[in-house]
Amino acid sequence: MQYHGVLTKMKTEIGTPIQYYLVFESDFIHINQLLNKKISIKFIGYQCLACGENKKIYRQGYCYDDFYKQPQVGDWIMRPELSTAHLDVEDRDLAYEKKVQLQPHIVYLANSSNVKVGVTRKTQVPTRWIDQGAHEAIEIVEVPNRYLAGITEVALKDHVADKTNWRKMLKNEIEDADLIAYRDRLKAFIPEEAQEYFIATNKETEIDFPVLKYPSKLKSLNLEKTPVFSGILKGVKGQYLIFEDDTVFNVRNSEGYVVGLTIG
Known part of the structure; x- marks a missing residue:
């Protein structure tokens, strides 16, 4: 299955374990159901959470101009x-x-x-x-x-x-x-x-998190440096996706990034 959208922090629901959802404008993904499945992430561009323009994200999902003028930051x-x-x-x-x-x-x-x-x-x-x-x-x-x-x-x-x-x-x-x-x-x-x-x-x-395997040596995924990544999802903790090869991806730190996701 393929998805396309702007990353924002994952939504959560209390449960044992916590339930995670990645929400796009016209779709959502129940992340817990993807454990042990291959996920491919492709970086496409930017979409500022305030102005909506394809401008490089500065911090917290906002372009430089909006970061210094929006009240929510x-x-x-x-x-x-x-x-x-x-x-x-x-x-x-x-x-x-x-x-x-x-x-x-x-x-x-x-x-x-x-x-x-x-x-x-x-x-x-x-x-x-x-x-x-x-x-x-x-x-x-x-x-x-x-x-x-x-x-x-x-x-x-x-x-x-x-x-x-x-x-x-x-x-x-x-x-x-x-x-x-x-x-x-x-x-x-x-x-x-x-x-x-x-x-x-x-x-x-x-609080109990949906993690099948914790990483031993962390490799942080930066989509600007690695615009295409594939891996087997082994867990979610905080706002991080944890992959089998010890790669971790901070979804919240990538807010405002436009991505394509392929499952399987």
Whole structure:
């Protein structure tokens, strides 16, 4: 079977294991059903997720011009502590920023390769954890806006990591951690403005990924350098496709790329 479309991050559904879907404009692929099958990927061109033009993707699916003007890729996305909508202060588009920033946000602990702290909108739990390849996670704080989540994350970074080792995550070099104990220990470092939002009685969420074989030596697929690739799919974890020859492909990092896919 053949498919053609613009890559965006894979959609997911909770299950044992997680169910993955690659969604194109007029079709979708249930990735779990492709395990142990040959997939061929051909790089065709670009389609910016904002302007739709065939312009080289700069970052996060956007061309250079749109990356620096679209509100959905403002600095506050990666650095929530820079959020200003709660002050009625615009960055790029105040209406959009209010819509996203002024809603419940979660500060969480996730264990992908190590225990890390992160921030996401409440509506993105547990999607955010799945995208990071976390096999376990827990909420620490639920606050009413992104700014409070951001300053909480900044405070906790001094006491716990804020990044994932993607290589260890993909090799499944992981250890279970007592996230409840982590949560309780970190409570003392939550800023005063967010202390009342601490979550004291929740449980860990465990996540199971559809992987038949983990890679031992990682080879990262870059479609600009290798425009045609074929391999046997052995698993999906985070936003990565894992192939039998230890090649891994980060779908999310290739958003905005137009590809042709052949199955079998």
